[in-house]
Structure formats: C-alpha cells, structure tokens
Amino acid sequence: GVAGEASAAVARGARVVPLVRSGGASAGGSGFPKQALERPAFATEEQWELLCSADAPVEDSAVAAAEVVANLVGEFLRPLA
Secondary structure, X not given: OHHHHHHHHHHOOOOOOOOHHHOHHHHOXXXXXHHHHOOOOOOOHHHHHHXXXXXXXXXXXXXXXXXXXXXXXXXXXXXXX
C-alpha cells in the first residue's frame, strides 16, 4: 500500500510529498514514515498547510502540490556551487 511504498522510497533516500489532507496512510496512518510528514525545506509553510488541510479548497491544495514538486525538481536542476 501507500505506506509501504513511501517507506521503501524514504529508505532509498527519495523525497516523498504526502497529500496529508487525503487522510489514511498519507496522514501518518498504517506505518507511513514519520520523516515524510515533516515539512521539507523545498515547501513553504503556506504550501505545506495547503497539503495538510482538509478544509482548504482542493484546487489550492493541488496548486501547492505542483509547486512543491516543482521546487524539489528545481533543487536537482541547480548547478553545484
């Protein structure tokens, strides 16, 4: 399930962006990795709140999810200093 796949990804060093607002494993159930539930540096507080809040408009959460993933991809595209 979702928790197992997320755990395997985290164990490999992958970044996981959970849609906490959806509940279930993505909200920390079923053994979902705790470190994946902490706001990463590539997500703003506002974006993270939109991923977590079931009360936020779905469209806003979807935009935030896309922005967070784009920020993560941007980290890998930056030249090494």
